[in-house]
Amino acid sequence: MSVQQKDFFTAVIITITIFLIVALGFILLVIVYNSRKKRHLEEKALMQLTFDAEIIKTQLEVQEQTMQTIGADLHDNIGQLLSLTSLTLNSIELDNAPKARQKIDAAIDLTVRSIKEMRLLGKLLQGDQLVVMGLSEAIGHEINWIEKSGQHKVNYTNDSEMPAVNSPDKDLILFRILQEILNNIIKHAKATGINIKLDYQAAVLQLRVSDNGVGFNSDNLPAGQSGMGLQNIQKRAGIIGGEATILSSPDEGTTITVFIPYP
């Protein structure tokens, strides 16, 4: 083999090897990309599972809370009304017709109030229907219950136009977040006023809840109670692709804002 032939031989081998390496490299790239896609899809499926589990958990919690409300209401409200009705009817003296008339009227009034309360409870028993009828309406319903206690003055505003298509899963989670926030306020904040604002702009739904309570320093929460409720709020907001910000300082109340992409 002459020198010229040897050079040509080397050139050919190098050229073909380069072509082969480029082609193999391309195929390898496709395989690597594909295996990453597999990982991504697995992660996505896992996230979906977590999301579904959280939705079920939230539904159960909402149901449980509803049942507690019903139990308390049956005992404290309707039970009392019916006891009072019974007492009133028992105390009727048929000899004294005018007084008996008054007592019968009072008993009728108490019975009507009992029926009204029963109807309200009937609505609550519908459970998930609370959110299905619309987030704003569900919030209004929740506020009704709080105001009944007479300890908090609640101001609720929702001036923005909600999207025509809603997302029941996100509504439920957001509603549950609101319940968590309100529970925290009732239990710990010693607040007298609560402001709730629902706002929808540029495909982002914002829920802002502020109170005039004692507030807290989030850095100095006692160990063991490091805001389980607050962590829950942030975790749940994260599950639906949103986030929650908590602003609080001692004696200056607390403001919690939740943003979620919507619908």
Added chain:
Amino acid sequence: MLIFPYYLYAEWVCFISALLYLKSSDSTFGITVKLYLLSVVALESVCRYVYKSDNNWLYNLDMPIEFTFGIWIVSKVVFLKRKKIIMQLCLGLFFSVYLLSWILKGNNSEFFKIAGLLGSVIIICLCIYYYFTLFHKEEYVNLLTDPAFLFISGYFLFYTTSIGLVIYADQLDKLMITIQVPLSYLLNDIINLIFYGFWVASIICLYNKKTSLLQL
């Protein structure tokens, strides 16, 4: 005595695999693959043992079969939006250059290099397009056992590397690595072994896939 007939072995192994594993398939795909592989082994065997030299005219005659099959089968595997038009365009382009070569040179001992190169480039482009469709595919497929991927990858490797062989075909035939064996034989063997290796794997994976689907 010829030292490197390995590519011929690879072709026969692939043909036999197709006969064995595509047996249950009576689809156009299975029949066409078998017929094509039969034509390949027949051609290569004749060129190897009957027309040992000056056999380019035979390869020139086979070229339309090779690239028509190639373009047809790749377009069958690759998802193309305007499949019919693209196929017609590719075939039209190839046959124009092929006929032009035939008119200009006549089918004597000279290989239709330009037509061969163009056919290779068309198939390489279709293969690359196939890979891009994989990038956009939302669902996951295990590529290492996917018949389509193995089939296309075999084609892609073969035509990408054989471009060099086609370009230097004349010189490679004269360049001997031993007294009797030209360099082109060695390179042909390596490239064909890779190519038919992929195809055999593809056929077996297709068979396994069909068997597992039947078992379901």
